[in-house]
Amino acid sequence: MPLLNIDYDIEIINGLVDLTLKQKYKNPTDKFLEIEYCFPIQPKSCIYKFVAEFQYLRIEGVVKEKKEAKKEFE
Numbered sequence: 001m002p003l004l005n006i007d008y009d010i011e012i013i014n015g016l017v018d019l020t021l022k023q024k025y026k027n028p029t030d031k032f033l034e035i036e037y038c039f040p041i042q043p044k045s046c047i048y049k050f051v052a053e054f055q056y057l058r059i060e061g062v063v064k065e066k067k068e069a070k071k072e073f074e
Contacts, residue, residue, distance in 0.1 A: 002025065
């Protein structure tokens with residue numbers, strides 16, 4: 001799926017970095033696709049929120065440990 005745009009918003013608060021990353025993709029087909037989104041992070045980093053928007057649909061994710069999430073998905 002082609003990546004169209006990347007936008008970063010970085011805020012430093014008491015020595016910690018709060019980074020918001022927005023990526024825009026375009027589905028080149030007329031079919032709904034199932035995708036796996038992997039985002040590598042440094043060992044001492046964490047993700048505390050995930051939101052995906054599909055046209056007018058907004059989905060707020062629940063952040064879980066990788067093993068737990070994979071087991072639940074399967």
